[in-house]
Amino acid sequence: MRKSIEDIQEEIISNFELFEDDMESILFYLMDLGKKLPAMSEEHKTEEYIVKGCQSKVWLFPSFVEGKVIFEADSNTEITKGLVSLLVEIWIGQTPDDILNSELFFIEKIGMSRMIGSQRSNGFTSMIKQIKMYALAYKTSQ
């Protein structure tokens, strides 16, 4: 059984709390998270799956399997890849409804905007929008 979106966010928050605002450790942690993200197949890294509005290149390739949304993701920068991996961790294997109804409270709790600055925060918002758009498309296709 997949953990709930709320529970996964709580886990992320408690993981980040360990760093006690040490920015360097947080960024190293994000890069490590990015490295753990399953490799995205090269054939899916096309223009069509680039998330618009990100300063770095971010690819998100969605698929819909047995009523659940699945993602492959990658980025050309390691920190951003870590950020994408947080979204993938929370939303992979969830239903379109759960994705659309979820509220990402972890973003404020871990102090994301202070951590990554406004430009990358905008990019992060673009990733969220993109995933919700895919979820909406799958919901209406059901």
Next chain:
Amino acid sequence: MVEINKIREQFPILHQKVNGKPLVYFDNAATTQKPLSVIEALNTYYTKDNANIHRAAHTLAARSTEMFEDTRKTIQAFINARELEECIFTKGVTESINLVAQTWGRKFLQVGDEVVITCMEHHSNIVPWQMICEEKGAILKVIPINDSGELLMDEFDKLLSPKTKMVACVWVSNALGTINPVKEIIEKAHAVGAKVLLDGAQACSHLDVDVQTLDCDFLAISSHKLYGPTGVGVLYGKRELFEAMPPYQGGGEMIKEVSFERTSYNEIPYKFEAGTPNIGDVIAFKYALDFVNELGKENIRNHEKELLHYLVNGLLRLNETDVMSSGVETHHYASPQKTITLIGTAKEKVSVQSFIIEGMHHFDVGMMLDARGIAVRTGHHCTQPLMNRLGLDGTVRASFSVYNTKEEIDVFIEAVSKLVKK
């Protein structure tokens, strides 16, 4: 010799923590910090002297006009212009170059004429020329570079012809730090009858500037890269050129007489200074120039040269050896580390060093350094054609000013050493 502690005392901004670490400000090629004298001059102007300059009978206006024109005298001496009227105040280098492109270019460029720039130009010395070339049917030509980031002067020779009307050239590259051989460029350009504009944004805080010896036709300067306020720049131009050029913008100050039928224009420099200028910042700019003059360019250059040498050695050492955090070399074998590649290794350089770390995006490097309180610039540095030539999408750039120290470089090298460990 510069007394570094005394200098640093004059820059209050340097004495702060960023992300819990003492600030290390290595983004001076983007903008330098401002000494107290500049900050206080701004404060004094707005608390005591603020009035619109020129054409007023009252005391405050007379005072602010005098201070404003004092800056013009100081910059005239700073660049050794023959005449005061050859120094026009602008918003910065970008506006200075646009002014020349839009006025000189519009009047003097014709179909088939050629404008020569270099491969290492900032976008601000590319786009204004592209715009006017397109409008006038002129052609833009580019001097190529070698892999170290030096101009190929033989290729420059081949580009020159009687069709060349303007050579617009960066004196010092913001991305690479290369000092271009501008004296030679000016002589060669003049030999075919072309005019020369120098983008002095990066050069003027490091190098001696003497427009008469150089014999350049135009020189563009920004105050904020010279310890002064943002929003102020200077365009130097030879009197005969300024007089032959039409005005840039219409408005107050730049006119002699206005009627609905006809307007006659003011003399230079006012012909090019329409509207109320950035009075307070221009006045404060004088204090930045005084700061540089008091220290002396040679002292500044020697200090910065030492810093650059120290940085380059530190970075290269990370490639060669496994260095413990104490800086003691322990092993001399091919280390299991990501390689650092220096970008911009010209023989003649100012204290700017770009580099990349193998397998690491420059954004990530910038963020990791920021987490340690270190400010560098990452990206294409507004030189996309140069980055394309070098096959890069960006670099990490550390750039020094007179207030930087070897201790700060130690902190920087230690932070980078952590990033290059695989």
